[in-house]
Amino acid sequence: MTGSEAREERVLEAVGQRRELVNDAIPEELPITDPERLYEASRYLLDAGGKRLRPTVLLLVAEALADVEPLSADYRSFPSLNGSDVDVMAAAVSVETIQSFTLIHDDIMDDDDLRRGVPAVHREYDLETAILAGDTLYSKAFEIMLDTDAQADRTVRALDVLATTCTNICEGQALDVEFETSSDVLTEDYLEMIEQKTAVLYGASSSVPALLLGADDETVEQLYGYGIDVGRAFQIQDDVLDLTVPSEKLGKQRGSDLVEGKQTLLTLHAREQGVDVDSLVDAESVEAVTEAEIDEAVAELEAAGSIDYARDTAAELVESGKERLEVLPDNEARHLLEQLADYLIERGY
Known part of the structure; x- marks a missing residue:
């Protein structure tokens, strides 16, 4: 077994252990009550599964700080840095609830049929119920974050991070839509967009436990930076995987981002190298594109150095994020956070 394979196995075990705990906590924090159809729709994607990477980051940061x-402490009564107990599991469910709300609304905007191997919420239920389900999850996330038993001033700061994060996500989504019809997007514009759309929730996941447990401002800032760096790397790796992983493993058509004209770090770099990105694929829809067309497009992007550029950028971001973890004690949870960062750019599907 190679070092990379051993690291992946270790990370997947750590994520899997915490995922089960988060899965058990979700029905406690989000019970299905009246009106049942609304709460069933709200829980639908959460119950369908998911890696739970963001709550895993939150729980690992708490373990490292304390x-x-x-896995030795009770997450429902977790020791803070001043001796009082905090329910960090509630905080973990809160950030996963935000993630689920964004997925429901993303699928509505993109008119996608599937999510996590099941029909999207607006397909399984209806458009109106899906919108309400997303809105319900958004508000419930704040209710859940209020229930951590942390000191009032720390709770307020955590809620402030969560609110700003939600605003940033919406701003990032708006930029992503705008970029699809823009011809003058730069790589730095793209990096700003994915920071808002994707990375800020990782930033919240890594900094909120520090706030709730009473860490100093420098530690909070560095942990937020860790989340931003690895969150951006995660999104860039997703862009690479969209082109390089077979369709059957992706669960969708390989190269769909390219066919749909989405701006990614790869296509922006290729344009800067003189590649006519708009002519790489002639298919009018994702359903019409062939594997041969995607293979040819990938070959051109590889020749331009764009795939290597994206991978190198993601690797640099991960290294930056790992350096920020030096504010944490040198312990097993910190090492897992470092390995998780590496996994995010080494993973396949």
Whole structure:
């Protein structure tokens, strides 16, 4: 087994252990009550699964800060840095609830049929119920974050991060839509967009436990930076995987971003190298594109150095993020956070 394979196995085990705990906590924090159809729709994607990467980051940061053995403490009554107990599991469910709300609304905007191997919420239920379900999850996330039993001033700061994060996500989504019809997007514009759309929720996941547990401002800032760096790397890796992983493993048509004209770090770099990105694929729809067309497009992007550029950028971001973890004690949870960052750019589907 190679070092990369051993790291992946270790990370997947750590994520899997915490995912099960988060899965058990979700029905406690989001019970299905009246009106049942609304709450069933709200829970639908959460119950369908998911890696739970963001709540895993949150729980690992808490473990590292408290300098406890991984999985040894009660997340519902977790020791803060001043001796009082905090329900960090509630905070973990809160950030996953935000993630689910964004997925429901993304699928509505993109008119997607599937999510996590099941029909999208607006397909399984209806458009009106899906919109309400997303809105319900958005508001419930704040209710859940209020229930951590942290000191009032720390709770307020955590809620401020969560609110700003939601605003940033919407701004990033708006930029993503705008970029689809823009011809003058630069790589720095793209990096700003994915920071808002994707990375800020990782930033919240890594900084909120520090706030709730009473860490100093420098630690909070560095942990937020860790989340931003690895969150951007995660999105760039997704862009690479969209072109390089077979369709059957992706669960969707390979190269769909390219066919749909979405701006990515790869296509922006290719344009800067003189590649006519708009002519790489002639298909009018994702359903009409062939694997041969995608292969040819990927070959051109590789020749332009664009795929290597994206991978190198993601790797640099991960290294930057890992350096920020030096504010944490040197313990097992910190090492897992470092390995998780590496996994985010080494993973396949």
